[in-house]
Every structure is written in structure tokens, then in C-alpha cells.
Amino acid sequence: MTYKNIIDKHHHKLQNITNISRKEVEILISYILQKDITYIHKNYDKFCICQEKIIELIHKRATAYPIEYITNIASFYSEQFFVQEGVLIPRPETELLIDEAITTLQNISNPKVLEIGCGSGVVSIVLAKKVKNISITATDISDTAIKTTKINITKHKQTKNIKVLKSNLFENVPQQKFDMVISNPPYIKNDIKLHKSLSFEPNIALYGGKKGDELLKKIIKEFFLLDVRYLVCEIGHDQKDELRRYFKNFSIKYLKFYKDYAHFDRGFVLERL
Known part of the structure; x- marks a missing residue:
């Protein structure tokens, strides 16, 4: 044939x-x-x-086994990244998270960014390529994610700009000054049955708790305990109203929710007072 x-x-x-x-x-x-x-x-x-x-x-x-896991390649932000079982396959919507971060950082000299839940490292790597003189600490609780991120950092020649750290949220993050925390955390409700293709991806990167927003709220709460100016996060399409209510517990100078390509609520940018 x-x-x-x-x-x-x-x-x-x-x-x-x-x-x-x-x-x-x-x-x-x-x-x-x-x-x-x-x-x-x-x-x-x-x-x-x-x-x-x-x-x-x-x-x-x-x-329905993901083709990205077969080929070990995922396309994201017009680049190719190594992926493997045990890490979330990056989605086009997360490119918008990066766009919001780039816009927010454009007037900050030598910005320092902390990424919570780096997965395959795509967010930190693209930011490192797009933002001049940036310094990034990328964290994840998963050993597979840490290994995958390091592979991609080396592949994309960003070892000088990105430090990788195993950490459960902020737990092992060194006390230093950051300008921004960025995260695409798990935000799906635990009882939601996902499409078969997603069953091959790690639950730890998908499910965010009984209501889905528990991990998001924990990141927000811990963010306000730090001396960091901006928080940029991806969220579930149905979580905007609940998060808006939750934000009333904190002193916020600026809050913007943004939509994805399908016009669903997909994330927020927050500046603290």
C-alpha cells in the first residue's frame, strides 16, 4: 500500500x-x-x-487517546512543546491568559513572575520569550510536570530566565518580591464527567474540588498574604459570579474578567490595593 x-x-x-x-x-x-x-x-x-x-x-x-501523547508534541502559541502522560495538554484558551499577562507586565521593568501549576511549562516559556528581562519561578506539585517543564525549558533555551520548583501552591516558594502570580489551576467540579479524551489527562490538573473553585479561592487567598501586585488566572466558564462575590473579601484596585474565543468567561486580571 x-x-x-x-x-x-x-x-x-x-x-x-x-x-x-x-x-x-x-x-x-x-x-x-x-x-x-x-x-x-x-x-x-x-x-x-x-x-x-x-x-x-x-x-x-x-x-480517543490524545494524539499529543502519541507524538509527544503539543502546538501552543505558534510553538511546539514536549508533552507526555501525566501533564495537561495545553489549550488555545490559555494563550489568552498569556496575552493578559503580557499586557499587564508591559510597563514593569525586569518583572518577576511566579507561576503556580506550570504543567508542561508553556505559560512560563512563552512569557520568557515575549517579556524582556523577565525572571520566572515556575512551580508544580507533580514530579512529571516538573520533569516536563525542565525538558521544555532546555528545548526552548530559557534556562537563564526560568527557575523550576516543586511546590504545593505557595508552600515551597522562597520569600522574595514578585510582581505577578499567574496560574491556570484545576477548576472543574469533582463530580463532572468529562469527555473520554480528557480521561487520559491527569485528574490533578483538571479537578478543582467539590465546587470546582476551591483551589482558585485558595490561590486568591494566599496571594493576598504576599507582597505581590498582580494575579492573573484562568477560570471555569461558570465561575465569574461566585468569584466576584469572593473578591469582596479583599482590597482590590482593579479587576477585569476576560472571555475566551467562544465568548465564555475564561479568566481574570486583578491588581491589589
């Missing part, structure tokens, strides 16, 4: 889990051959030298 034959014959097996089934088969072929997609297109009519392996991965992907 040629590569085209393989794609034509097997892409339908992925149609229930993705609307780009042909492209995903191409991605899997590209991954196996360690060639780019252009190579696949130029060699459509060549004999397929890895048919069994391709079919094996198509069947695996057909279970």
Missing part, C-alpha cells in the same frame, strides 16, 4: 473523535517516519514502509 492508500482506507476510523481525520493520519505517519507533513504529501504514491505501525497508532488514537 502507498501512503495515500493508507490514509484513504483508515482515516474514517478517527472520524468520531476528530474533524481532521485525514490530517491526523498524516501526522501519525509523519511521527513514525520522523519527517514533516510536506514529505508525506510529496511521497503520497510511494510504498508505505511502516504500515503495521501506522495502523497500530490509528487504532490507539481511535480510542
